[in-house]
Amino acid sequence: MTKQPWVESMLVAYVDDQLEPAQRAAVEEIVREDPEARAIVAVLRGSAAAVKNAYDRPLREPVPPRLVAAAGAGEPAGESKVVPLPVRRRWPDRPWAMALAASLAALAIGFGAGYWQAQPSGGFHLAGGPTDGTDSGQYEAALYQALEDGSPGTQVAYVDTAEGRRGAVTIVGAVAAGVSNNCLEFRREWRDAANKIVSRGLACRADSGDWSVMSMPPKPAS
Amino acid sequence: MLWNKDKSCPLSLQDQCPEIVVTQQVRADLVSLLPRLRRFAYGLTGSLDDGDDLVQSACERALSRLDQFQAGTRLDSWMYRIMQNLWIDQRRARQARPEAGMEPVDLEALAVGDAERELHSRLAMTTVQRAVGELPEDQRAVLLLVCVEGLSYKAAADVLDIPLGTVMSRLARARLAVGRVLDGEKHTPASQTKG
Numbered sequence: 001m002t003k004q005p006w007v008e009s010m011l012v013a014y015v016d017d018q019l020e021p022a023q024r025a026a027v028e029e030i031v032r033e034d035p036e037a038r039a040i041v042a043v044l045r046g047s048a049a050a051v052k053n054a055y056d057r058p059l060r061e062p063v064p065p066r067l068v069a070a071a072g073a074g075e076p077a078g079e080s081k082v083v084p085l086p087v088r089r090r091w092p093d094r095p096w097a098m099a100l101a102a103s104l105a106a107l108a109i110g111f112g113a114g115y116w117q118a119q120p121s122g123g124f125h126l127a128g129g130p131t132d133g134t135d136s137g138q139y140e141a142a143l144y145q146a147l148e149d150g151s152p153g154t155q156v157a158y159v160d161t162a163e164g165r166r167g168a169v170t171i172v173g174a175v176a177a178g179v180s181n182n183c184l185e186f187r188r189e190w191r192d193a194a195n196k197i198v199s200r201g202l203a204c205r206a207d208s209g210d211w212s213v214m215s216m217p218p219k220p221a222s
Numbered sequence: 223m224l225w226n227k228d229k230s231c232p233l234s235l236q237d238q239c240p241e242i243v244v245t246q247q248v249r250a251d252l253v254s255l256l257p258r259l260r261r262f263a264y265g266l267t268g269s270l271d272d273g274d275d276l277v278q279s280a281c282e283r284a285l286s287r288l289d290q291f292q293a294g295t296r297l298d299s300w301m302y303r304i305m306q307n308l309w310i311d312q313r314r315a316r317q318a319r320p321e322a323g324m325e326p327v328d329l330e331a332l333a334v335g336d337a338e339r340e341l342h343s344r345l346a347m348t349t350v351q352r353a354v355g356e357l358p359e360d361q362r363a364v365l366l367l368v369c370v371e372g373l374s375y376k377a378a379a380d381v382l383d384i385p386l387g388t389v390m391s392r393l394a395r396a397r398l399a400v401g402r403v404l405d406g407e408k409h410t411p412a413s414q415t416k417g
């Protein structure tokens with residue numbers, strides 16, 4: 001197969017039916033007359049057929065979620081400015097938060113009127129579950145302030161002079177609990193001379209307006 | 223707050239709303255293109271994992287440069303171009319890497335198919351992939367765009383920003399090279415091609 005490159009170009013275009021009618025007729029004649037051109041046409045045709053479906057595997061498999069997320073699932077940057085209703089973020093990758101939110105919301109509904117309304121109005125209650133035993137008035141005030149703001153990224157810092165600690169509470173975002181629409185995930189960090197601790201927690205607001213708060217076990221930050 | 227006629231956009235943000243609508247449309251279109259983009263990336267890189275990394279980078283780059291996308295033009299062509307450019311950049315960055323690494327043949331997967339015919343077709347497929355993997359980058363891109371993605375010569379020329387004649391000559395060379403490998407595989411293990 002030692003045809004001139006331009007001949008091969010014409011032949012490939014002929015095989016792929018990309019030629020103008022006049023050119024096509026001319027190439028047809030070459031192919032008819034020249035056995036070598038016919039051999040090249042056969043190879044060009046065969047290799048195209050062989051390649052056509054060689055990379056079809058991705059078409060038969062589901063698209064990985066990370067690609068769907070990269071292409072379209074994320075929210076466009078300016079959207080929150082424009083969309084009139086707040087977009088409720090979902091956290092499908094946080095089953096613990098979903099489960100906790102559901103149970104907290106159920107707790108709030110279960111005890112509902114009787115228990116929660118007995119709390120001082122506008123306050124919040126640290127519901128069962130593991131806490132790190134270091135809750136202070138300053139922390140509670142910071143948490144309450146952050147929850148009242150409620151928007152993701154809100155951070156309220158606090159200083160606990162009695163314990164020699166400083167820390168901050170950051171709102172991570174809303175959690176779709178299925179039962180209540182008023183659950184927020186938050187993140188708490190504090191440090192003293194010896195430790196730096198990070199913990200996560202969840203707060204759900206009862207109809208009374210009170211917050212019930214549950215903290216996950218803390219772990220030392222690296 | 224005051225709203226426009228169809229209540230889709232606050233008046234104070236009127237200038238930005240059409241852009242946001244376009245952005246959302248492009249994102250939706252992009253998601254539906256993903257299977258084909260993955261196929262093209264698989265062909266370029268020779269590996270599903272590397273291909274998916276490439277698709278992800280390309281989506282991120284595209285969405286960060288949406289202002290460069292001309293509404294009304296083909297989104298797939300634009301994405302193919304971004305992917306090809308990213309891939310060339312990556313290849314330049316890691317020169318040490320050999321030509322498109324092929325995934326090792328999965329012997330277990332080969333053994334699972336009980337029909338002998340399927341075994342043969344899988345073996346044939348890896349031969350084709352190896353042949354395509356051995357092509358120079360510029361030939362491989364043309365070959366994949368035309369023969370796998372089904373683009374016209376003109377569309378492929380636009381994606382790669384090369385003249386139509388270059389598309390044709392690269393495509394012919396790529397197809398003849400692949401054909402030689404397949405032919406050699408069919409007849410004898412040794413390559414007997416001349417010239």
